[in-house]
Amino acid sequence: MADARAVTVSVDGRARTGLAEPRLLLSDFLRHELGLTGVHVACEQGGCGACIVLLDGRLALSCLTLAVQADGSRIDTVEGLGRDGGLHPIQQAFQAHHGLQCGFCTPGMLLTAQVLLQQAPDPTDDEIRDHLSGNVCRCTGYAGIVASVREAARLLREEHS
Numbered sequence: 001m002a003d004a005r006a007v008t009v010s011v012d013g014r015a016r017t018g019l020a021e022p023r024l025l026l027s028d029f030l031r032h033e034l035g036l037t038g039v040h041v042a043c044e045q046g047g048c049g050a051c052i053v054l055l056d057g058r059l060a061l062s063c064l065t066l067a068v069q070a071d072g073s074r075i076d077t078v079e080g081l082g083r084d085g086g087l088h089p090i091q092q093a094f095q096a097h098h099g100l101q102c103g104f105c106t107p108g109m110l111l112t113a114q115v116l117l118q119q120a121p122d123p124t125d126d127e128i129r130d131h132l133s134g135n136v137c138r139c140t141g142y143a144g145i146v147a148s149v150r151e152a153a154r155l156l157r158e159e160h161s
C-alpha cells in the first residue's frame with residue numbers, strides 16, 4: 001500500500017482511522033480495514049442497496065464511494081442502529097413482520113427505512129415502496145418489508161408521544 005493514506009472517520013459515533021489507497025472503495029475500507037461486516041457488498045455497481053451507509057446523515061452507496069472521499073465524515077452503519085445492546089424499533093419490526101429472510105439486503109433496508117421515517121413519520125405504503133425502490137431483495141417479495149416499515153413507523157411514533 002505504497003500510495004495509502006490515513007483516513008479518519010467517525011463510525012457509529014466512534015473515531016476510527018485506517019489506511020486507504022486512493023482507489024479503495026468505502027465498502028471495502030469499512031469491511032476490511034475497520035472490520036465492519038454489516039456493510040454488505042453485492043452488485044458493486046450501486047444497483048442493489050446492500051452497501052448503504054449514512055454518510056454525514058445522507059444515504060450513500062459505499063460501493064460507489066471512495067474511502068478517501070469520506071475522510072473527516074460521520075458514517076452510520078447498521079452496527080450502530082441498536083440501542084443500549086437491544087434492537088432499534090426498526091429492527092424489532094423487521095424481525096416481527098418477517099421483513100428479512102436471508103438478511104443480505106437487510107442492512108441497507110434498515111438504514112433506508114430509518115431515513116424515510118425521519119423524513120416521514122407516518123408514510124403510506126406507496127411512499128415506503130418508493131423510498132425503498134433502490135434496495136433489492138430477492139427473498140421476501142417486499143410485503144413483509146413494507147409491513148415492517150409501517151410497524152416501525154408506529155413504534156417510533158408511540159416512542160415520541
